[in-house]
Structures are given as structure tokens and as C-alpha cells.
Amino acid sequence: MAERITSAQVAALAGVSQSAVSRVFTPGASVSKKTAEKVRHAAEQLGYRPNVLARAMITGRSRIIGLVVAYLENQFYPLALARLSRSLQERGYHILVFLAGNDAAKTAQVVDELLDYQVDAILTASVAMSNDLATRCEAAGIPVVAFNRGQDDPRLSEVTSDNLAGGRQVAEFLLAGGHRRIAHIAGWQGSSTGRDRAEGFRAGLAQAEQEPVAIMDGLYDRAVAAKAALDLVVRPDRPDAIFVGNDHMAFAVMDALRFQAMLRVPEDVSVVGYDDVPMAAWPAYDLTTNRQPLDAMVAATVDVLMARIEGDAQPHKIRLAGPLIIRGSARLPQGTQRSPAPSPTGET
Amino acid sequence: MAERITSAQVAALAGVSQSAVSRVFTPGASVSKKTAEKVRHAAEQLGYRPNVLARAMITGRSRIIGLVVAYLENQFYPLALARLSRSLQERGYHILVFLAGNDAAKTAQVVDELLDYQVDAILTASVAMSNDLATRCEAAGIPVVAFNRGQDDPRLSEVTSDNLAGGRQVAEFLLAGGHRRIAHIAGWQGSSTGRDRAEGFRAGLAQAEQEPVAIMDGLYDRAVAAKAALDLVVRPDRPDAIFVGNDHMAFAVMDALRFQAMLRVPEDVSVVGYDDVPMAAWPAYDLTTNRQPLDAMVAATVDVLMARIEGDAQPHKIRLAGPLIIRGSARLPQGTQRSPAPSPTGET
């Protein structure tokens, strides 16, 4: 129950004014070596640390980033969360978590709460924030950055991988592998990510004057994706390859194909995913997948956040390309080899 | 760049004092119906919402819970995080994330930062917070609750599953299944969770006058656990069953056994895990495992947090039992059946 130490107490002990103490803890303020020394010593002795909340009231900077996220089932998001948090922590910021519901009313409420906490910026991940809400935040002076999702509104910032190119890359790879009946179980078509990958995929096939035998919406949901896969393989023209909109669904698709449809992957059906989460490298799945460059995306996201907070009014739209990681879940084109194993650090 | 609306502006519009506005937004304060109406209307019109930070300065309650977490690779933790956050959100609290490093110095720094933000309570998960640090927080009047980890210090609160009983339950199940050379790849022995499961397991074997052929520390790490499994199976007295300290490592163990040692699970070696994360139900693993009652643990954690914040000085030590979920990764005892499939909601 020790009362919290204030700058005034430190000032008293050090024999200086409260302002002096404040200046010692404010980078770039004018203090002499001598008083700084005295103050630091007194602060050390009392265990003083500035109160972030009080500081926030004056400066208008809470050093809190609001993260809006819908679900953490897909391993990609906890991983991103961890790296984002770590990176922001190094810069003196922290993440306040807001779980969004699926309905619009709940999302509006979440935005209200975000504003209540005076967050310095809002980061959205795996969640559809309606444009008017995002715009409302920007209007309130709070920058919004969408991670792994595009926003229509040109005033909003976003960091994604190059999903169009990624989708095309997968199409080319499957065609080169000799597949001729290729289906796509897409990410939710309400998300730019899902749409772009599908579109790029379609364009890649079109280049070879092919088209997908089917495109179904997997809604980023394991059960839906599995059902779609089973529906596909009972058709008379069973696909010989399925491109799945993300790894999370791809695992469900592989499970359904192997354990329910009793098909072999890749001998009967090739499967390709998207994201390259660590689990994709596990031998039980050994999934060929288009990697999203997570570290680069996180770095870019933090850079954009910092820039916007520092007052850069320009919205940024950043798109980072990722390589196709070739493993064993899809038949290989002639002369192609597996990608080298990842560094041990990424394996966990 | 719309300036933030303050209670004073609302007061001016409503023709009342700032105090009146404050009281309208403070549950339990004395306001007449009439002025409440006027104020609400004015607030609505201006889009006013109270500033949580300013409020925190007065009341000493930030409505922020600091969550200290070390890693999110193990699916159990993101899931817990999501549920904890959702539950706290309903009560008007939010989670501020702090990623702990592995070294003690970094952890001390994290604690400093926690105090800077005036968090109302600290929640630790999957992280070893040295007792003096935790005690320091308690001394500063900030309750600390450990999720899924026991604390030696009797003054600290904790919520865990009954790991002793769980370990014993696994031992009994494997013995009943006719296994006679049983090994244990344990969770990190620096954690109570890892120790208790190992101890319960050992006690369960001892009851039948058996003892484990080996106990190795998997350190909650996939690579370490896989290596341990491979070391075990090259022995002349190859184990016929391995109890793994959590699901996260158990998946690695199964992968190593199947794809590196070329053994069949469960025909050659039975594998049992601990946690029952959703992935354990995926057919690729179909893991028999001791379930941790996540929902109950989350509910208990939130209850303890609220109680401690409300001033209940008593520390709570809560231990919740979980059932063994019988699937296909371990040979079944005579007459035993698989556990019924989980509800679809838990499947994702």
C-alpha cells in the first residue's frame, strides 16, 4: 500500500522545484548536469517514475496504441501481435487490446472505447472496420493503420503483402506443375485480402488461358473451408489442385481431404496455402504456401504508425511481396526443388 | 483534427455546471432526472465521452489490466488472451500487453513500465515473474494474478488447473492401457505447471508400483521436445508411451516419432498431451490429452481480478480440475471409448 511517489516528493528531497524534476525526465529539456544528477539520485532513492497518465493529459500523448482484432485462432495474428507489441515496446509504446465482435454495432462501441482511452493511434488486424468508423477516428485526429487488410478509403493507411502477385504466383506454380483442374477456396470475399488473392489467382490462370473449375468462399473458417473441399472432390471433374486463401483454412482442407475423403495429398490433390505460418513447416502438413513477409510487414506497420503519430498527415499504402515457399503438399513442376528449410528461429 | 469535447463544453451547452456533467457519467452520483436528461442530450449532440485518463488521475483507477506474457506460440495462450480480454471488456476493463523477455533484467524493466501506466492489476501468463518483483507490485498496491502458473509466495493469487490430479489421471490411463515402459517429456521444470504435472504423473505410476523409464525437460520448446523424443526411442528399452507436458510439445513429439523415427502412433508409441487446445482435435494429430478447463479458468481469473481490485486483500489460489479427453493418439484400455466429439463452437 505504499503511496505512489510523485515528482514533488523527489523535488523536495533533491532541493529543487517540481519543474526541474519534470525536465530531467523530459528528453530535450534544459537542465544543468548538476541538478540532473541531484534529481536522478533522489529519484533513484525514492523509486520515482513518471506517471504516464498524468503526462498524457498534458502532452496529449498516451503512448498507447489501440489494437482492434477479431479473432486469434489463425496463428498468423498472435504472431503478428507479439512482434508488433515487442517492436512498439522498444519505442515506448504499448498495445491496448480491443476484441471486436462481428456485428457493426459492437464495432462502433469498440471505437467509442478506443477514443475514451485517448489512444495515439489505432491498429486493426483481421477485422473489417467500416469506412465511416475509420474515417471518424481520422477525423478525431487519431491515425488508423490496417494491418494485413486494404482499405478503400484513400485517406487510411494500410500494410499488406502483395496479394495480387501472390495469387498469380500460386497460379503459375500450379500450372507449371501440370495441374489442369484447379479450384480456389478463397478467403472471405468481404476482405481485400481474400479478394486480391482470388483475383491475382484468376489472372494468373487467365494468362495461360485457363480458368478455375470453382471459386468458393471459405470465410476464413475451418469448418466452412473443410465443407467446401469435400463438396469439390465429389464432383465428377474432381480438381487436381486447390489453392486455399490462407494456411489456417488449408490445414482444415488437408485434414478433410485425407481423413474424410480418403485422398492423398499431393498425389490425388495438390494443396497450396497462403501466409506461411510456422505450422505450415510441420511435417504433418508440409504445406506449400505463399509467405507473407511478417517481419517486414511489422516493421513497416510500426514505421507508418510512428510517422503518423509524429504528425505526418500523409496516409501510407504499403504492399510487400513475399516468396512462394515450396514444400510437399503440391506436386512439383519439372526441375523444381523444395525451398530450403527455414532458419531455426522461425521454426518454433 | 476536431478538438476533443470536454465536460465543460457539454456543461455550457446544457446550461449546468461541469460537476453536473461529471455526475451524470458517474454511476451512483446524485443527479435529478431533469438535469440528467439535459446533460445526456447535450452530450449526445456534441459526441462527448468522458476521458478515461483524466478520470484515472482522480479515482486512481485506470481500468487497465497489464498482461505480461512471454510467448504466443502455444495456441493455448492466444486463446486465453482473447477470452480474458473479451470478459474484461464486458466489465469496462482492457488489457495492455507487455511482452516479457527471458532474462530477469528485461522483466524488471517490464514491471517498471507496468507501474508507469498505473495499471489496476497485473496478470501474468506463461511467464516466470520472480517473486520479489511480484511482491514489489503487491507492495505498490497492485494485485498480481498468475494465470496457469503457481506462485510460491502465499500472498500472490493464482489460477491453475489441477495439474497434480491431471498428471495422475494420465498415468492411470496409460497403465490401464497396458503400457509398461512409460516416459515423460515434461514442461519446463522451472514452472509449477511443469513440476506438478510431472509429480502427479510420477505419483500415479507409483501407485501401481511403477516408475517412469525417463523424465526429460522439454522446456516448452518444440525443438527440445522433438530431440528428447528421438533420444528416447533409440534406447534399447524403447518406451511404449510418452506423456508430454503440453499439447504444443506433443505435436512436435508426434511429428518426430512419425516422420523422423518412422514409428506409428499409437501402435508403436502412445502419446498423451496436456491442455486440449483446439488443434488436438484435428485429425492429423487426434491427440489424447488432459483438458485444461479454459472457460472456467478465465472466469475464475476475472473474478479474482475484480475482487482484488475492489479491495479484497485476500489472495486467492484457485485450482480447477479438467477431464482427460480420450482420442486416438494413445492405445485404449479395454472397454474404454473415445470421448464424444466437442461442441462445434470449440472446434475452430
Add this chain to the structure above:
DNA sequence: CGAGATCTTGCATACGTCTGCAAAAACGAC
């Protein structure tokens, strides 16, 4: 050594809200 320039320092105020206190208003009972 002196005058001007530069650096430090303390004072006072502001940030947006809550809350104890006392005055004012409303209420109730006779």
C-alpha cells in the same frame, strides 16, 4: 572586468475529471 548572450531555474497555470463541502432547492408533514 564588464556587457551581452546563453543556459537554468522556479513560478504559475493548464490538462479533464472527480468529489467534499456548503448553499440552494425540493420535498414532506403538520
Add this chain to the structure above:
DNA sequence: GTCGTTTTTGCAGACGTATGCAAGATCTCG
């Protein structure tokens, strides 16, 4: 209508820090 009781209201002062301003201290250079 009066008086005592309860409710409602505004005032003013906190919470802990940052910062403009002016005065004081220190430095620089001739």
C-alpha cells in the same frame, strides 16, 4: 404556510505532470 429533512447543485480544490515566461545564474569574449 412553516419548518425540518432530504435531494440536488455549484464552487473550488485536488490528481501528477509539462511548459511559457521572466528572473536569476553562468558563460563568452573583448
